[in-house]
Amino acid sequence: MSTEIAEAVAALTLVDHHVHTCSTAAPSLAGFGDLLTESDRPPARGTSRFDSQVGFAVRRHCAPLLGLSPHADIEEYWQARQLLAPAELDRRLLGSAGVDRWLVDTGFKGDEILDLPTFASRVPDARVQEIVRLETLLEDVVVSAEATTLEERFRVALDRASAGAAGLKSVIAYRYGFDFDPQRPSAGEVRAAAAEWLAELEGGATPRVTDPVLLRMALWAGVETGLPVQLHAGYGDPDLDLRRCDPLLLAAWIKLVEPLGTEVVLLHCYPFHRQAGYLAQAFPHVYFDVGLAVNYTGAASAAVIAESLELAPFGKVLYSSDAWGPPELHLLGSLLWRRGMTRALSGWVDEGEWSVADAIRVATMVGRTNAEHLYGSDHG
Numbered sequence: 001m002s003t004e005i006a007e008a009v010a011a012l013t014l015v016d017h018h019v020h021t022c023s024t025a026a027p028s029l030a031g032f033g034d035l036l037t038e039s040d041r042p043p044a045r046g047t048s049r050f051d052s053q054v055g056f057a058v059r060r061h062c063a064p065l066l067g068l069s070p071h072a073d074i075e076e077y078w079q080a081r082q083l084l085a086p087a088e089l090d091r092r093l094l095g096s097a098g099v100d101r102w103l104v105d106t107g108f109k110g111d112e113i114l115d116l117p118t119f120a121s122r123v124p125d126a127r128v129q130e131i132v133r134l135e136t137l138l139e140d141v142v143v144s145a146e147a148t149t150l151e152e153r154f155r156v157a158l159d160r161a162s163a164g165a166a167g168l169k170s171v172i173a174y175r176y177g178f179d180f181d182p183q184r185p186s187a188g189e190v191r192a193a194a195a196e197w198l199a200e201l202e203g204g205a206t207p208r209v210t211d212p213v214l215l216r217m218a219l220w221a222g223v224e225t226g227l228p229v230q231l232h233a234g235y236g237d238p239d240l241d242l243r244r245c246d247p248l249l250l251a252a253w254i255k256l257v258e259p260l261g262t263e264v265v266l267l268h269c270y271p272f273h274r275q276a277g278y279l280a281q282a283f284p285h286v287y288f289d290v291g292l293a294v295n296y297t298g299a300a301s302a303a304v305i306a307e308s309l310e311l312a313p314f315g316k317v318l319y320s321s322d323a324w325g326p327p328e329l330h331l332l333g334s335l336l337w338r339r340g341m342t343r344a345l346s347g348w349v350d351e352g353e354w355s356v357a358d359a360i361r362v363a364t365m366v367g368r369t370n371a372e373h374l375y376g377s378d379h380g
């Protein structure tokens with residue numbers, strides 16, 4: 001393995017372009033385990049959540065930061081973790097990730113994780129920017145809207161929210177699937193769908209937008225801002241229908257967006273990261289990452305990272321941790337990515353296929369400069 005590549009990748013300061021903040025409350029050991037899986041169902045019989053790639057990766061890579069040996073058992077790890085105040089734990093693990101810019105999706109279970117100013121105080125040397133989740137914004141707006149005013153109110157709220165944001169995010173894959181009608185819905189269709197939704201909400205239910213017409217309205221309004229639009233794709237919790245999260249289903253919509261110039265960023269993508277690589281090669285405005293999958297595949301993640309570099313042009317692949325909750329995930333995203341990139345790139349260099357200089361340049365693009373081109377690099 002090339003030491004030159006290993007050293008250059010280890011020294012890279014990353015942009016984590018899709019991440020969430022850390023938990024507000026310290027979890028129990030079982031609760032910590034539950035935060036290391038996308039499943040909300042029980043673990044396999046006779047095992048715990050930690051009998052997984054990500055569980056092993058926590059013990060291997062995070063234990064030394066708590067003063068323990070690599071592979072410390074999970075009870076020992078837990079005891080050492082309990083001795084640290086949450087703010088100190090966050091500062092230590094986040095500070096070791098080597099990230100100086102975090103683009104934070106604030107729209108998922110916001111009451112269980114730190115607000116942006118508190119998160120920013122735990123990464124004092126880094127820049128923290130918001131990614132606004134379209135569906136969350138629509139759900140905030142609907143409580144004071146009528147069927148005839150919902151779209152207009154949403155657009156006003158979106159204008160305001162996007163003023164300070166680095167980008168937008170859609171979870172239409174979760175709420176419906178990518179097999180939606182790719183066209184912009186008409187004002188009449190939106191009014192009719194809004195009336196139905198408002199009628200459902202009359203009983204006092206918490207708003208959760210699932211109507212494809214309203215989801216499409218929000219998505220197209222997002223596209224029209226010109227900010228990069230991130231879309232959850234592929235793997236996630238059992239709430240989604242994975243078959244309908246294949247980004248190839250978005251091809252017709254991607255073609256309609258192309259003339260507007262808005263950039264589309266496919267997040268996670270696993271196990272459809274090869275489909276995402278194809279879309280990134282075919283369309284100038286499509287980017288993707290394999291965040292989330294890197295953490296969950298742990299020691300096997302080098303293969304996923306190498307697969308993300310098959311078809312896609314190198315300027316279209318991004319780094320993210322997609323961490324949510326335990327700061328171990330923010331750190332592991334970075335550690336495992338560095339490890340996987342080093343292995344993949346060194347392998348090609350050792351075989352005489354790539355030069356060391358090209359390998360280091362590509363690592364820098366994926367870890368940092370592609371995100372700077374996409375989200376801007378100004379330090380305002």
Ligand SMILES: [Zn+2]
Binds near residue numbers: 020105322
């Ligand atoms: Zn996420």
